[in-house]
Amino acid sequence: MTRRLNGACHCGAQRFAAPAPETVTRCGCSICSKRGDLVAYYPPEEVELDLTRASLAAYQWGDRMMTFHHCQTCGCSVFSDAPAWTTDEGEDRPARLILNARLFDDFHLEAVPVRNLNRRND
Structure with a gap:
């Protein structure tokens, strides 16, 4: 059974709250590299969000x-969300929530592999 973490x-x-990630991702696109997050990807049904909407801000860019x-x-980047979509090549991509793994309590980021994506020039 996968351990659940709070953040x-x-x-x-x-x-x-979400399952402990098996990997985290350092995305090199323009916004992610400036935010400095290490992220973990989840199907939305695996994540419990307990948000204070009055102090939560949203930002969209590009597409x-x-x-x-x-x-x-406090300024912390908390999460991102992406709807389901189909790539130009016809591949279906599921909806996902992307949590800032740096915000997990009692989780050592150095304990999991870091995947690097360079999307700055995409």
Whole structure:
């Protein structure tokens, strides 16, 4: 059975719970490299979000295929969400929630492999 972890932004206003990730990803696209997140990808049904909507901000850019959420109180990037979509090649991609794995409590990031994606020039 996979261990579930809790996570929260620095001030605690935005909280979540999800299975411990087996890997994390360092994305090199323009926004992810500036945010500095290490992320873990999940089907939406595997994540419990406990959010304070009054202090949660959303940002979209480019093709608007993802929404990036951060806490307005402490500034932590918390999660991103992406709807299901089909690639130009006809491959179906499922909806997903992308959590900032740096916010997990009692989880050592160095214990899992880091996958590097360079999407800055995509």
